Amino acid sequence: MKKIFILILVILFTSVACAKNINKTLHNKELNSQEYSKILDNFLYRANKYLETGDKIKLLDDYIKNIENIKVSQKALDDNYDKDREAFSLVEVALFMKSAYSNGVEAKKLTDKDYEELQKRFIDTNKFKQLEQYMEIQDKKY
Numbered sequence: 001m002k003k004i005f006i007l008i009l010v011i012l013f014t015s016v017a018c019a020k021n022i023n024k025t026l027h028n029k030e031l032n033s034q035e036y037s038k039i040l041d042n043f044l045y046r047a048n049k050y051l052e053t054g055d056k057i058k059l060l061d062d063y064i065k066n067i068e069n070i071k072v073s074q075k076a077l078d079d080n081y082d083k084d085r086e087a088f089s090l091v092e093v094a095l096f097m098k099s100a101y102s103n104g105v106e107a108k109k110l111t112d113k114d115y116e117e118l119q120k121r122f123i124d125t126n127k128f129k130q131l132e133q134y135m136e137i138q139d140k141k142y
Contacts, residue, residue, distance in 0.1 A: 031072050033075060036072050
């Protein structure tokens with residue numbers, strides 16, 4: 001019985017270690033269109049859960065960790081443009097329109113200072129900076 005218990009623990013620890021390595025591998029390699037699509041789908045699912053509770057802090061943390069900080073090929077970005085934009089817009093609306101998604105318990109705990117800090121972290125992301133540059137280019141055309 002003791003050997004079975006030890007065997008189960010070894011298998012459990014091995015599977016956890018493998019899962020962490022897979023996650024690290026995904027964050028180190030450049031994702032293709034299909035892999036990035038799956039990441040975006042998973043994020044959007046979790047994002048809706050965060051917004052149900054109003055947990056905008058976890059929403060932003062998850063976005064930065066799983067969308068902002070991964071390497072993606074240009075083709076993957078092009079192929080998943082609509083989903084990528086949906087994820088970005090969802091976070092943007094949740095942080096800059098304080099009343100949006102504020103029915104949850106966690107959102108009611110956020111102060112103006114919390115929103116300022118969240119917005120600053122979001123503004124510092126590469127995707128936000130890219131969008132800002134795009135808007136400046138569009139303004140110069142007109």
